[in-house]
Amino acid sequence: MEAELERLFEKMCDPKESDAYVFADKLGIKADEEAKNRLIELVKGEDWEVAYLSCRALSKTHWQEEALDAIFSVIFDRKNKERQGAFVQILEEFDLSQRFVDIFKIYLFGNFKASTLAKDYLDGVEFDITPRTIRKAEKHWKHYLHNPEDEDSVAIKKSEIEPMLLEMKELFS
Missing domain, CATH: 1.25.10 (Leucine-rich Repeat Variant)
Known part of the structure; x- marks a missing residue:
C-alpha cells in the first residue's frame, strides 16, 4: 500500500x-x-x-x-x-459549520476573491453559533472598523455585518 x-x-x-x-x-x-x-x-x-x-x-x-x-x-x-x-x-x-469566525475573518480581511467567496459561505453554510462565537466575531469586526484595508468597502460591509451580528445576538436574548 x-x-x-x-x-x-x-x-x-x-x-x-x-x-x-x-x-x-x-x-x-x-x-x-x-x-x-x-x-x-x-x-x-x-x-x-x-x-x-x-x-x-x-x-x-x-x-x-x-x-x-x-x-x-x-x-x-x-x-x-x-x-x-x-x-x-x-x-x-469541507464541513465549515464550526468555522464561522474563520470565515468571518476572511470576509473582513481577505482579498477581493477570498472575501466574495467567504460572503457566499456566510450566506449559505449553517454555522453552529454560540455567544462566544458572537463575541469573537464582534472583536474582529471592531478591529476591522479601526483598521480597514479598503476604506471604500467599510459602508458595504457595515450594511451587511451589523444586521447579521444583531440577528445572531437576538438568538440568545
Whole structure:
C-alpha cells in the first residue's frame, strides 16, 4: 500500500500531470496518518498548486479539522494574500459549520476573491453559533472598523455585518 501512496503523491505533485486532481482525490481516499501529515506539510509549502491539490486530497480524509487548521493558517499568512482565493475556494469541500469566525475573518480581511467567496459561505453554510462565537466575531469586526484595508468597502460591509451580528445576538436574548 505504501508504494501505491507514494505513486499517488508523485502523480499529484507532477506539474506535467493533467489529471493531478484525480490522483489527489485517490490519495485522499487512501491516506493514512503518515500521508495526512505529508499532505499538511505540502499545504504549507511554497508550491501553491501542490498545496491546493493537497487541500483537495485532505478534504477526502476523516482529518477534516486538522486539515482546516492548516488551510486557515495558509489563508491568513500575509505572504499568501495573492493566492487566498484558491485556498478559500477549496473550503467548499469541507464541513465549515464550526468555522464561522474563520470565515468571518476572511470576509473582513481577505482579498477581493477570498472575501466574495467567504460572503457566499456566510450566506449559505449553517454555522453552529454560540455567544462566544458572537463575541469573537464582534472583536474582529471592531478591529476591522479601526483598521480597514479598503476604506471604500467599510459602508458595504457595515450594511451587511451589523444586521447579521444583531440577528445572531437576538438568538440568545
